[in-house]
Amino acid sequence: MTASQTPTPAEELRGAGLRVTAARVALLDTVRAGDHLGVEAIASGVRDRVGHVSLQAVYEGLHALTAAGLIRRIEPAGSPARFEGRVGDNHHHIVCRSCGVVADVDCEVGEAPCLTASDDHGFAIDEAEVIYWGLCPDCSTANSAPRAL
Secondary structure, X not given: OOOOOOOOHHHHHHHOOOXXXXXXXXXXXXXXXXXXXXHHHHHHHXXXXXXXXXXXXXXXXXXXXXXXXXXXXXXXXXOOOEXXXXXXXXXXXXXXXXXXXXXXXXXXXXXXXXXXXOOXXXXXXXXXXXXXXXXXXXXXHHHHOOOOO
């Protein structure tokens, strides 16, 4: 018996019922290789891999990959949408109020406890998003450094 292999991006696209194109493979690779990238950075990464791709095609591809559950879209308040390849787990995010850097934070209490609301108001809850806010180490250091008079 052989160990199961990780599916290729093309196999993942097919498995999600999506057409396999060079741009979609590059899009999936770019998001997964990045760190909470914005659309412009993703477009640049896709163009580096396959040449010219319109920004509209990038938006459409991101929408299709997000809808298929292959990538995740996050939208911290006051920030443009960002995308990540970490999906299917119960993780949250921390955002720097100064520079906007985003990092993953594993849920402290387990698999899906955040889906149990104190009052669900009759909703069938299937997702919870927690965002912590603060200053990253670099911005904390910069803000606490003595200023010249």
